[in-house]
Amino acid sequence: DAGVIQSPRHEVTEMGQEVTLRCKPISGHNSLFWYRQTMMRGLELLIYFNNNVPIDDSGMPEDRFSAKMPNASFSTLKIQPSEPRDSAVYFCASSLRGLFEQYFGPGTRLTVT
Amino acid sequence: QKEVEQNSGPLSVPEGAIASLNCTYSDRGSQSFFWYRQYSGKSPELIMSIYSNGDKEDGRFTAQLNKASQYVSLLIRDSQPSDSATYLCAVRRPGYSTLTFGKGTMLLVSP
Numbered sequence: 001d002a003g004v005i006q007s008p009r010h011e012v013t014e015m016g017q018e019v020t021l022r023c024k025p026i027s028g029h030n031s032l033f034w035y036r037q038t039m040m041r042g043l044e045l046l047i048y049f050n051n052n053v054p055i056d057d058s059g060m061p062e063d064r065f066s067a068k069m070p071n072a073s074f075s076t077l078k079i080q081p082s083e084p085r086d087s088a089v090y091f092c093a094s095s096l097r098g099l100f101e102q103y104f105g106p107g108t109r110l111t112v113t
Numbered sequence: 114q115k116e117v118e119q120n121s122g123p124l125s126v127p128e129g130a131i132a133s134l135n136c137t138y139s140d141r142g143s144q145s146f147f148w149y150r151q152y153s154g155k156s157p158e159l160i161m162s163i164y165s166n167g168d169k170e171d172g173r174f175t176a177q178l179n180k181a182s183q184y185v186s187l188l189i190r191d192s193q194p195s196d197s198a199t200y201l202c203a204v205r206r207p208g209y210s211t212l213t214f215g216k217g218t219m220l221l222v223s224p
Contacts (some may be wrong), residue, residue, distance in 0.1 A: 042216035043157070043201065056211065060124065091156055098147045100205050102212060104156040 002026070004105030006092050012111045018080040021108045024073055025094030033102060034067055034077050035091040043091070049075065075085055082112045116140065117204050119215035126222055133190040134218050136202030141182070145205035146178055146185045147212065152198045172176060192222045 012020055025032050034046040047057040049080040052069045060067070064083070069075040079086055089109050093102040118137045126132045147165055151156035163169045163176040163185065175188040187206075189196055198201075199217040206213055 031210070043214040045211055045213075046209050050210070097210070100210070100212065101147065101162055102203075103159065103160055104149075107156050 002112045004092055004094050004103055006090075006105035006108055006109060009106060010109050010111075012113065013082055014073045014113055015083055016081045018078065019082045019112075021077040021084075021090050021110070021112060023092030025075070025092070026103055027073070029060075029094035030037075030072065031095045031102075032069060032075050033087070033093040034075070035104075036105075037089045037091060044081055046077070070097060071075075071097060079110075082104075082110075084112045087112050092094065115214045116206065117202055117215040119202050121207060122219040123170055125221045125223065126192050128194060130192050130222075132192045132196065132220055132222070134187040134189075134200050134202075135184060135205075136164045136186065136215055137184045137201075138159060138204045138206075140204070140206040140214075141180075141183060142207035143180075143204045144184075145212075146176070147203040148165075148174075148176060148185075148187045149200045149203060149214075151200040151201060151217065153222065157201055159171075165193065180185045189220075192220075194222050194224050196220060197222050 007022045034047040035045045046059045047067045049069045067077045089107045091107045093104045095102045138154045147160040151157045161176040173190045177186045201217045202215040203212040
């Protein structure tokens with residue numbers, strides 16, 4: 001079975017540019033999570049969807065960040081405009097609601113210069 | 114007090130020894146506990162989940178939960194160099210459907 005799929009795996013962009021990260025959850029999973037990981041802050045939850053609906057976006061750092069889930073098999077995390085401090089690894093994870101075990105994608109390493 | 118705390122390490126053990134990784138949490142009433150392994154440059158991988166007080170064994174891994182003392186631990190028996198990784202503890206706090214992660218403990222197993 002395919003796991004969580006993320007693209008791109010690496011993204012290098014200049015400050016001020018728009019960045020879009022993509023995620024395909026495991027088929028049948030109805031909860032999706034976006035995380036950011038840095039050495040300083042560890043793994044931080046940005047936003048959580050259940051059945052394509054955003055449930056908790058309290059972790060989204062600023063209005064520059066937005067996330068969508070137009071259907072059960074696709075989600076995007078957009079940063080506009082990007083800043084150097086956004087450089088991090090962004091993970092997407094999915095789970096079956098009620099089971100709480102989350103399965104992570106390979107991540108997108110974002111570098112903003 | 115941090116919600117989920119782990120010693121950052123590194124914890125160094127020789128090959129074949131038992132590695133003991135510990136995690137404490139602040140929210141009494143937390144109900145679900147998970148251990149993830151993360152190799153350098155890779156994503157977190159779920160290795161154990163535990164929901165009830167006591168021990169849960171899976172191969173060389175044993176998770177231990179003590180809700181009264183608010184700690185959860187992971188024992189790795191017969192440690193191998195391939196076990197060298199960062200181990201993340203995750204807790205589902207009461208009233209939440211999401212997980213709160215600790216910052217992880219780096220384990221180094223020397224041949």
